Amino acid sequence: MPTRNDLEAPHTSVLLHPLGRLLPLATISALIAVVGAASVGVAEPPRAAPPAEAPADGPKKESPKDDASAPKDGKSAPGARKPWPATVPTENDILHVKPQEGLPVETYTFFGEEFRCELCLDETSRSTGMGARSEFPDGTAMIFVHPSPRLLHYWMKDCLIELDIVYVDANGRIATMYEARRERLRQKGETLEAYEARLPRYSSKRQVKYVIELPAGTIARLKPKVGERVPIDWRALDARAK
Incomplete structure (x- = not known):
């Protein structure tokens, strides 16, 4: 051609x-x-591509990202959720503590209700907390008083029940809150290091001095707010802490 x-x-x-x-x-x-x-031949101008048609079911949505339990930072965002029943330890479970008894008790009113509060004022009581207890009655609480402000990371080691965690700063105001789920207890054949490594940490996110633990569902029911002042005589508790 x-x-x-x-x-x-x-x-x-x-x-x-x-x-x-x-x-x-x-x-x-x-x-x-x-x-x-x-x-x-005669060159024809290129034809414009037809406009893309939207799918019949509308624009495609991105799949939501799974925030499954926030492995090492715990679970925040309180919401109405029925607590799981207490764990009943079996012969394959290992507990490292026994339930605390004889803690000092004070009654305080906060979040619009009165609470009978057990006080954890020393290292031993603070490290044990609610460990190995099978119930957390309504109207009760546990208050942890630390010697100085610090970034805290509480966990659910040896806990048989779920509970709510409220971090309070040195000025008596709520820093952050969590609904903490119970975790599988340490199993026979599982090292202590492996057990502790798999436990979620509930971070205070900034320096705090006090922690209030409450029965599961209390936060969802009473709806305290971050920044809210907790009307407790914290200075009196500081004087008793070790």
């Missing part, structure tokens, strides 16, 4: 017709024009 250049610049002024006759130059020029147009 001849190229475009060949058709546009013929080298002869006459062309031999297949029937053997010489054709006039004007006729030859006309034939060349026809052949060129037929071979090259």
Whole structure:
């Protein structure tokens, strides 16, 4: 097939017709024009692509990201949820503490209700907390008083029940809150290090000095707010803490 250049610049002024006759130059020029147009054709402007049609069920939505339990930072965002029943230890479970008894008790009113509060004022009582207890009666609480403000990370080691955690700063205001779920107890054959490594940590997120633990569902029911002041004589508790 001849190229475009060949058709546009013929080298002869006459062309031999297949029937053997010489054709006039004007006729030859006309034939060349026809052949060129037929071979090259006319370029059409590109057609615009049709607009994309939206799916029948509307725009595609991204799948929500699973925030399954926030492994090492615990679970915040209190909500109405029925607490799981207490764990009943079996022969395969290992507990490292026994339920505390004989803690000092004070009665305080906060969040609009009166609570009978056990006080954890020393290292031993603070480290044991609600460990190994099978119930947390309504209207009771446990208050932890630390010697100085610090970033805290509570966990549910040896806990058989669920509970609510309220972190309170040195000014007596709520820093953050959690609904803490009970975790599977340490199993026979499981090292202490492995057990502790799998426990979620509930971070205070900033320096705090006090912690209030409450029966599960208390936060959802009474709806305290971050920044709210807890009307307890914290300085009196500081004087008793070790």
